[in-house]
Amino acid sequence: MSSYKATTIALSVLAVAGISYAVYFDYKRRNDATFRRKLRKEKKKVDKNVAQTKERESSDAVAASGVNTESLKEALQKIREEDSPTTTDEREHYFMSQVGIGEQLATQGPAYHLPAALSFFRALRVYPAPVELIMIYQKTVPPPIFAIVMELTNLDAKSRAEGYFDHFPPASMNVSVDSRKVVDVKGNVMERKCLVAKKDFAAGDLIYTEEPVVATLDADLEGKGTHCSYCLRAIQEATVIVSEASTHTSVFCSKECQVKAKSQFETLLFSLDPVLPSQLATQTPETDQEARKIAQTEYVDYVKKTTKNAPLLVAKLLGLQVEVEMSKLMAASKREPSAEIGSEDYSIYDHLERLRYLEVVPADEEHKLLSKVLEQAMPGLEQFITDERYAVMLGKMMYNSFGVCVGGGRDDRPASIHRPEDSERTRASCGTSRQHGSAFYQVSSYLTHNCTPSAQVAFQSGTSELALLASKDIKEGEELTVTYVDVTQHEGEALADARRRRRVELARGWRFACTCQRCIVEARELEAESSEQTDDGVGQMEDGSKVEKAVESFEQRQKGGLI
Numbered sequence: 001m002s003s004y005k006a007t008t009i010a011l012s013v014l015a016v017a018g019i020s021y022a023v024y025f026d027y028k029r030r031n032d033a034t035f036r037r038k039l040r041k042e043k044k045k046v047d048k049n050v051a052q053t054k055e056r057e058s059s060d061a062v063a064a065s066g067v068n069t070e071s072l073k074e075a076l077q078k079i080r081e082e083d084s085p086t087t088t089d090e091r092e093h094y095f096m097s098q099v100g101i102g103e104q105l106a107t108q109g110p111a112y113h114l115p116a117a118l119s120f121f122r123a124l125r126v127y128p129a130p131v132e133l134i135m136i137y138q139k140t141v142p143p144p145i146f147a148i149v150m151e152l153t154n155l156d157a158k159s160r161a162e163g164y165f166d167h168f169p170p171a172s173m174n175v176s177v178d179s180r181k182v183v184d185v186k187g188n189v190m191e192r193k194c195l196v197a198k199k200d201f202a203a204g205d206l207i208y209t210e211e212p213v214v215a216t217l218d219a220d221l222e223g224k225g226t227h228c229s230y231c232l233r234a235i236q237e238a239t240v241i242v243s244e245a246s247t248h249t250s251v252f253c254s255k256e257c258q259v260k261a262k263s264q265f266e267t268l269l270f271s272l273d274p275v276l277p278s279q280l281a282t283q284t285p286e287t288d289q290e291a292r293k294i295a296q297t298e299y300v301d302y303v304k305k306t307t308k309n310a311p312l313l314v315a316k317l318l319g320l321q322v323e324v325e326m327s328k329l330m331a332a333s334k335r336e337p338s339a340e341i342g343s344e345d346y347s348i349y350d351h352l353e354r355l356r357y358l359e360v361v362p363a364d365e366e367h368k369l370l371s372k373v374l375e376q377a378m379p380g381l382e383q384f385i386t387d388e389r390y391a392v393m394l395g396k397m398m399y400n401s402f403g404v405c406v407g408g409g410r411d412d413r414p415a416s417i418h419r420p421e422d423s424e425r426t427r428a429s430c431g432t433s434r435q436h437g438s439a440f441y442q443v444s445s446y447l448t449h450n451c452t453p454s455a456q457v458a459f460q461s462g463t464s465e466l467a468l469l470a471s472k473d474i475k476e477g478e479e480l481t482v483t484y485v486d487v488t489q490h491e492g493e494a495l496a497d498a499r500r501r502r503r504v505e506l507a508r509g510w511r512f513a514c515t516c517q518r519c520i521v522e523a524r525e526l527e528a529e530s531s532e533q534t535d536d537g538v539g540q541m542e543d544g545s546k547v548e549k550a551v552e553s554f555e556q557r558q559k560g561g562l563i
């Protein structure tokens with residue numbers, strides 16, 4: 001039996017590898033660090049292999065295949081423009097036929113190396129388990145062809161990574177992401193990403209509105225019947241839709257919110273309904289309903305007790321990802337949060353991957369309880385979120401989420417049960433202590449902080465929809481900034497105290513020392529005013545860990561009555 005036939009047989013077995021693989025297929029292909037590590041490792045091996053092969057084969061034969069980076073880029077572009085199969089059946093059929101074509105062409109000599117590799121590459125693009133497939137290719141596809149497949153894979157990954165900010169944010173939002181150099185109080189130059197205006201705005205103008213990717217009510221409001229669990233809107237008792245079966249006691253303001261919540265996270269996390277549509281359900285083992293309910297109840301009890309919102313944002317993001325993959329599988333719905341990004345090539349995964357995050361150590365039980373919920377809903381799904389991945393996702397939500405303050409916020413939010421340094425902080429101009437819930441937004445997560453901001457976040461529609469309003473006249477190309485914390489100088493508060501309060505809050509929540517003009521000017525003023533030490537220790541820090549140390553020492557000094 002030829003090695004090529006072996007490829008077909010091995011692949012036929014793998015092609016029915018199971019639905020759970022398919023569900024997070026795209027996710028793995030794009031974001032799995034192990035996959036990428038393996039790719040790099042494979043590439044090294046392949047480069048070595050190719051070098052040896054090249055020595056063996058006549059240079060004429062290699063040249064005959066006509067392969068160079070430019071021709072590969074051109075071929076890649078053409079493949080991208082081709083229609084991709086959408087349903088599972090179509091994918092399977094497309095996959096098998098491309099492998100078949102690749103095998104045929106591979107026997108035709110060096111002149112056909114490139115077309116053969118292109119077919120194998122097409123098959124790889126739609127295969128649910130790319131790592132396994134590459135390993136099979138490595139054993140069964142002739143080395144020069146395999147080398148081309150790997151080169152195509154690397155070029156594909158590289159160009160996707162580089163092209164992201166050409167498509168994001170969508171043009172309709174009038175903003176773009178830019179890298180800007182900033183100088184801190186010590187004169188150090190740093191670079192950071194920020195949002196800039198793509199046209200002029202007058203003070204008071206609406207710059208854009210943005211729906212959250214995921215949002216969650218504060219724990220004390222969840223299930224109380226006063227706010228919608230999906231859009232966070234305040235609701236009248238008469239209009240409340242109670243989801244009786246929800247283990248999270250969710251309530252909704254409308255049928256629409258209920259339906260969206262159900263498809264995005266309720267089904268997976270807080271219900272006993274099947275996660276897979278009936279057409280696919282036959283392919284997964286039966287789940288134990290009682291065990292599923294217990295897992296959900298334990299998880300809900302935990303998140304209510306911890307009163308932090310980031311764990312639920314992570315869980316809901318997972319729900320959303322499962323829904324997106326399911327929709328793709330079913331080809332039943334085109335809904336994807338990334339549709340706004342303006343290119344089918346990019347999705348929410350690409351966005352999440354690029355976000356910076358806080359390094360956090362999640363409570364041990366938090367990840368275990370969520371894993372159990374996933375496992376009980378769809379065995380195998382828990383593997384989707386490793387310890388490391390969970391910590392990163394949690395750090396991303398903690399670093400990037402906004403506090404939703406409808407109508408200026410509320411006065412009855414329970415005080416945090418955590419130590420100040422462990423209390424969760426969201427970017428909320430009214431202060432996290434007055435918010436109704438937390439939400440994560442794709443575009444707004446790039447808004448930087450300024451103590452005299454150029455824009456302001458508002459929730460005008462009374463829901464978690466974020467509106468960015470110009471606080472002053474803004475010129476095209478100018479950085480858009482908001483306040484992450486309350487930057488007002490309270491009545492009776494000295495300038496130095498107000499400055500220190502907001503900077504400590506920024507350092508605790510986001511581990512940075514604010515470099516804005518107001519902070520710099522005030523520092524100079526305070527220095528000039530008094531010969532006393534005006535530095536709070538927070539302003540001199542260059543990296544997160546040092547900022548944290550400064551905060552600690554600041555707190556100790558505060559406790560000791562030194563400041």
Ligand SMILES: C[S@@+](CC[C@H](N)C(=O)[O-])C[C@H]1O[C@@H](n2cnc3c(N)ncnc32)[C@H](O)[C@@H]1O
Nearest residue numbers: 355356399445446448449510512513514515516
């Ligand atoms: C909350 S993060 C999110 C940024 C973006 N989503 C990302 O992932 O790259 C914003 C970061 O920009 C930097 N930054 C924002 N405003 C700043 C300011 N006024 N002074 C210094 N650094 C600032 C800090 O490092 C801060 O943590």
